Amino acid sequence: MTGLRKSYGCPVEFSLDLLGGKWKMVILARLKQNLMRYGELRRAIPDLSDKVLTERLGGLREVGLVESLADADGVTRYQLTARGESLRSVLQALYDWGEAEAATLKVSIRPPAPTSD
Numbered sequence: 058m059t060g061l062r063k064s065y066g067c068p069v070e071f072s073l074d075l076l077g078g079k080w081k082m083v084i085l086a087r088l089k090q091n092l093m094r095y096g097e098l099r100r101a102i103p104d105l106s107d108k109v110l111t112e113r114l115g116g117l118r119e120v121g122l123v124e125s126l127a128d129a130d131g132v133t134r135y136q137l138t139a140r141g142e143s144l145r146s147v148l149q150a151l152y153d154w155g156e157a158e159a160a161t162l163k164v165s166i167r168p169p170a171p172t173s174d
Contacts, residue, residue, distance in 0.1 A: 080113050086148045092136035
């Protein structure tokens, strides 16, 4: 199933087990901004492969942080669930901290170039 253990030493350990793994928090941060189609997510996170995006979305859906919605025209979009929305302030705090620390360490943060559909 999720691979989560039945017992943890502290809440931070549990949180990192649930949310850890490369790209999960980045996907959640993108979905915090807007509901997105699969291709939009891929373009928003260009270093993420299709295989890993599919796996991470599946895992996030499995633990109830993300859901997929199919429109009447058959287009599927992903969005945060109520549980995922509960991470909004955490995701914003990580964004703000990362932005400040990147500036301090003189690391460039470049958003992906916009593309048209």
